[in-house]
Amino acid sequence: MPTRTTSLALLLFLALAPRPVAAQVQAPTPVDEAEPTAFEKPPEPERPAARPAAERPLSATARDPSPVPGPAPDPTAAGVPDTLPAPAAPPPAPPRERPAARAIEPVTVSFGALLSHWADRRAAVREQDPARANAAAAAILDVKRLLAIENVTWLAASEVRESARALSANLPGEAIAHAEVAGRLAPDLADAHLALARARLAKAPGDPLPALAALGDAISAAVREPHTRRAFYGDLSSAALAALFTGVAATLGLLLLRSLRLFLHDFHHLPLLRGSAPVQAGFLGLVLILAPLAFGLGPFLVLGTALLAAWLYLSLSERLVASGALLALAALPWAVDGVSRATTWTGTLAEEVYELEHGAVDDAGVAELVARVGDAPPPAVAAALGRHFKRRGELGEALRWYGVAARADERAAEILVNVGNVRFLQGDLDGAKASYLQATDRAGGDLTVQAAAHYNLSKVYLRGSDIEKSSAARDRAEQEDGAFLRRHGADDDFSANRYLVDVPVPADKVRALANQDGTADALREAVRARLAGPLPRDAWPWAPLGLLAVLWGLAAGARAIDPARACDKCGRPACRRCDAGGGPLCGQCVNVYARKGVVDARDRLRKEAQVRRHRQLHQVLARILAVVGGGAGHVFHGLAGRGFAALTGLLFVGFLIWFWRGVMPPPLPSPYALWGKLAVALPLGLAVYLLVVRDLFRRTRT
Numbered sequence: 077m078p079t080r081t082t083s084l085a086l087l088l089f090l091a092l093a094p095r096p097v098a099a100q101v102q103a104p105t106p107v108d109e110a111e112p113t114a115f116e117k118p119p120e121p122e123r124p125a126a127r128p129a130a131e132r133p134l135s136a137t138a139r140d141p142s143p144v145p146g147p148a149p150d151p152t153a154a155g156v157p158d159t160l161p162a163p164a165a166p167p168p169a170p171p172r173e174r175p176a177a178r179a180i181e182p183v184t185v186s187f188g189a190l191l192s193h194w195a196d197r198r199a200a201v202r203e204q205d206p207a208r209a210n211a212a213a214a215a216i217l218d219v220k221r222l223l224a225i226e227n228v229t230w231l232a233a234s235e236v237r238e239s240a241r242a243l244s245a246n247l248p249g250e251a252i253a254h255a256e257v258a259g260r261l262a263p264d265l266a267d268a269h270l271a272l273a274r275a276r277l278a279k280a281p282g283d284p285l286p287a288l289a290a291l292g293d294a295i296s297a298a299v300r301e302p303h304t305r306r307a308f309y310g311d312l313s314s315a316a317l318a319a320l321f322t323g324v325a326a327t328l329g330l331l332l333l334r335s336l337r338l339f340l341h342d343f344h345h346l347p348l349l350r351g352s353a354p355v356q357a358g359f360l361g362l363v364l365i366l367a368p369l370a371f372g373l374g375p376f377l378v379l380g381t382a383l384l385a386a387w388l389y390l391s392l393s394e395r396l397v398a399s400g401a402l403l404a405l406a407a408l409p410w411a412v413d414g415v416s417r418a419t420t421w422t423g424t425l426a427e428e429v430y431e432l433e434h435g436a437v438d439d440a441g442v443a444e445l446v447a448r449v450g451d452a453p454p455p456a457v458a459a460a461l462g463r464h465f466k467r468r469g470e471l472g473e474a475l476r477w478y479g480v481a482a483r484a485d486e487r488a489a490e491i492l493v494n495v496g497n498v499r500f501l502q503g504d505l506d507g508a509k510a511s512y513l514q515a516t517d518r519a520g521g522d523l524t525v526q527a528a529a530h531y532n533l534s535k536v537y538l539r540g541s542d543i544e545k546s547s548a549a550r551d552r553a554e555q556e557d558g559a560f561l562r563r564h565g566a567d568d569d570f571s572a573n574r575y576l577v578d579v580p581v582p583a584d585k586v587r588a589l590a591n592q593d594g595t596a597d598a599l600r601e602a603v604r605a606r607l608a609g610p611l612p613r614d615a616w617p618w619a620p621l622g623l624l625a626v627l628w629g630l631a632a633g634a635r636a637i638d639p640a641r642a643c644d645k646c647g648r649p650a651c652r653r654c655d656a657g658g659g660p661l662c663g664q665c666v667n668v669y670a671r672k673g674v675v676d677a678r679d680r681l682r683k684e685a686q687v688r689r690h691r692q693l694h695q696v697l698a699r700i701l702a703v704v705g706g707g708a709g710h711v712f713h714g715l716a717g718r719g720f721a722a723l724t725g726l727l728f729v730g731f732l733i734w735f736w737r738g739v740m741p742p743p744l745p746s747p748y749a750l751w752g753k754l755a756v757a758l759p760l761g762l763a764v765y766l767l768v769v770r771d772l773f774r775r776t777r778t
Contacts, residue, residue, distance in 0.1 A: 180501060181571045183222060183469030187438055190219045194231055201238065213257050220261070220436075224467045224573035228436045232262035233744050239271040248279035259293075264301040264434070267746050269294035302421055302430060303742035310419035310740040311753075315731035317411060322731075323724035324401040325379060330701075330711040330719075331398060332365070332382040335389035338640045341649040342388075361385075374609020376405065380623050387627050388639040395631060397716040399624055406620035408607060413600035417591050419740060425457065426590035432460040433580045454592070455485035456585040463494055463580070467573050471498050489518040489525045490579035496532060497576040509536045527557035528577045531565055535576065645669065646683070647690045695776045702772040706765050709772040722768045729761030 197212035220228060235258035242251035255272035262268055273290035280286070298304045332339075343349065344357035365385055368377040383398055390398065421427055428445055431437050437445075442464060449457050462477035478495045481488065496511030512533040519525040530553035537546035553561060566574045601613075608616050630637070640651040643662040655663035667674045668683045675683075694713075702709025707722030736750045 178570055180575050182501070183467070183572050185219050185222050187223065187436070187468070190216055190223070190225075190228070190436070193219060217260055221569075222571055222573065224578075225436045226434045227262040227264050229262045229265055229744065230436075232258040232265045232268050235261065236265075236267050236271045239275055243275055243278055248275055251275035252279060264297050265744075266294045266298040266301065266304055267744070267748070269297055270746075270748055303427075303744075304746075306419045306421040307738055307740055307742045307745075310415070311732065311735055311738050313415040313419060314739040315728050315735060317408065317415065318731045319724050319727035320404055320411075321375075321408060322727050323720060324405050325375065326705065326708060326723055326727075327401055327711055327716065327720045328379045328383050328386075328398060330708055331390060331394060331716065332386040334712060334714075335386035337647075338389045338642060338649050339385045341640050341651060345651075345653055368609075372609070374607055374611070376607050376611070376620065377609055379405065380620070384623070384627065387630060388634055388637065389641070391714070394714070394716040395627075397720055399627075401720065402620055402624055405607065406617040409600045409604040409616070412603045413596050416596040416599045420590050420595055422740060422743060424590045424595075425454070425592060426586050426588075429457055429460045429581060429586050429589055432464050433586070437464070451480070452484075453480070454589060455481045455488060455491075456581045456589055458484065459488070459491055459494070459581050462491075463578055466494065466498055466501075466578070469572065471502055474498050487518060489515045489520070489522060489529075490582065492518065493525060493528050493532065493577075493579045496529070497578060500532065500536065500576060501572055505536050505539055509533065512536065523556045524560050525579055527553045527560055528579045529553075530556065531561055532576050645687045645690075647694070698772060698776050702769050706768045710768070713772065713775065715775075718771075722764065725764055726761060726768070729757045729764070732757045733761075 193212050193215040197209050197216065200206075200209035200212055216228075216231070235254045239251045239254035239258065242248075242254060252272065252275040255268060255275050258265065258268035259272055269290045273287040273294065276290060277284060277287040298308070340354075340358040340361045343361040344352070344354050346357075349357045349360070365381055368374070368381050380402075383402065387395070387398070428437075432442070432445075442461070445457075446461065453461075458477050458481035462474045462481060464474075465471075465477060466474035475495065475498050478491055478498065482491050482495070485491070492511045492515035496508040496515065499505075499511060500508035512529045515529040516526055516533075519529065530549045534546045534549035534553065537543075537549060561577060565577045569575060604613070604616050608619070611619055638652055640649040641660070642648075643650045643665055644660045645665040646662065648662040648664070650660060650662045655666065661670065664683060665687075668680050698709045698713045700709075701712050705723060706726040707719040707724070710716075710719030710722060713719075732753055736753060738745060738749065741749075
């Protein structure tokens with residue numbers, strides 16, 4: 077009886093004891109950890125195993141707080157304590173396991189897969205199978221994404237040609253499809269966007285806005301892409317330099333032409349030639365002027381001799397213009413050097429590095445580059461090779477090339493960011509974190525490097541479930557260079573080349589590679605040698621500067637030399653040595669117009685007719701030169717500054733059209749380049765030409 081009473085009391089105590097409550101709130105998980113989606117059935121809670129009847133909880137009646145009828149326990153019974161012992165505490169529930177972080181997808185595709193899908197698309201297009209062609213295009217773009225290739229230019233160029241064929245076959249819809257694929261394959265190919273603009277305009281001529289949007293994308297792509305941009309700069313610069321040299325030569329030649337009659341007259345007054353016939357002295361003077369040209373002594377000596385012959389007969393404004401022209405000729409080699417450094421690209425090491433960074437280079441091309449640069453390449457080349465191998469999934473090779481680049485350029489913070497990415501992909505989060513922090517210390521004012529380091533550092537913190545640090549690092553990265561992160565980063569893409577952000581080789585380091593082969597120096601020396609002729613190398617630019625000093629010394633002593641001047645009436649030389657009076661008029665005009673009654677009426681009429689012919693000849697020659705050479709008429713008329721500017725501008729337009737193929741065309745020259753040049757250059761040149769001719773005709777009207 078006492079045993080039964082004790083058992084009932086123990087069961088009653090267990091029924092009334094409070095039960096432990098399970099936690100209702102789960103700790104937050106990182107955003108990149110796997111979460112069950114709406115289509116996944118959550119795991120059912122584990123049911124406890126059946127317990128013996130003696131350990132099962134009481135029924136609802138037994139759990140009722142009302143007293144249970146029955147005999148009361150006898151506290152005086154033998155062996156029964158005064159109070160019941162406390163029951164044992166139930167074991168704590170095991171903590172819920174946090175879902176494992178989603179693994180980063182390694183690179184599992186190769187460059188050969190892209191070529192295979194391209195061959196499949198070509199076959200599908202040829203067999204008129206659009207569904208298969210679209211599937212192949214999607215596969216190509218997927219491989220492009222997985223390998224982090226920005227531009228597959230040669231595939232895009234093929235799609236541009238297909239778009240043109242479809243447009244010629246009156247299939248604008250198909251042309252738009254090909255152009256859109258080309259734009260996605262190579263966003264930096266301007267021709268892809270131009271083809272899309274043309275196809276859209278052909279499909280909807282009444283709605284030009286989509287075509288204009290594609291045209292704007294084409295302009296932006298041309299500005300971004302160095303092949304197109306540098307080729308454009310090269311064409312403009314080459315046309316400008318050619319126009320400058322031709323304008324200098326033409327201006328100095330026209331100044332000599334205006335002064336030639338006066339020079340030959342004064343040449344006859346030289347002591348050794350004073351007794352000779354004027355024709356003989358004039359012929360000898362022409363021989364001396366043309367001797368540098370006849371013997372091929374170079375443009376500088378030819379133009380310098382012409383300027384020396386005409387210098388004393390020029391006005392102050394003409395001398396200033398001639399001095400500027402001579403200085404431009406002296407500076408031409410350095411101008412060519414600067415243009416070469418700013419435009420040289422095709423065939424250089426910089427082009428290969430840019431293709432590694434932003435293009436699609438096959439394995440054979442990479443192997444050839446590696447064999448050519450050897451074990452000690454420039455740091456920019458090594459960094460580009462490291463990033464290439466990282467994007468292809470060869471992490472060990474990438475880390476080796478990054479090490480070569482870091483040893484050659486210890487202050488390159490972008491290399492540390494990329495090294496951290498490789499270590500991250502290898503699973504070394506501590507090493508990746510150290511590289512990112514070191515990159516932020518060395519980045520200085522480079523916001524792009526700082527943004528990439530903080531962005532990738534937020535991913536490290538996220539993997540370690542440190543949400544607060546991850547959010548802080550991500551916010552700072554957005555503030556530093558959010559546009560770069562939006563262009564290259566992706567939170568929902570866990571592929572190896574998209575989850576983390578690499579820093580490309582800086583553009584200034586790539587541009588520096590374009591001039592390491594000495595092309596600019598060789599070109600500068602070639603231009604100098606061509607201009608200077610037989611002059612020694614060290615004589616440039618001191619020879620032009622010395623000639624300019626001599627010329628201005630002659631101008632200072634012009635009063636003592638007392639050269640002849642053109643008569644204001646008939647244009648003949650007005651010389652004090654020939655006419656004692658001298659002055660602005662020649663001796664004949666002084667007798668006709670200044671001294672009344674000295675000559676008879678018949679001679680006076682003859683002289684007046686000569687004056688009219690001189691003025692008409694000057695007017696006709698100036699107008700002919702204006703019609704033929706634009707600003708040449710102004711130079712001949714005495715407006716050297718205005719004429720030199722107009723002549724050089726018109727020559728620039730002419731050379732721009734003459735170089736229609738391009739001085740340094742890109743590997744894939746655009747068929748629209750010539751039409752673009754004509755569309756801009758012809759209206760501009762025609763407008764300048766008409767204004768110049770009209771201005772000269774107005775000035776020579778009376």
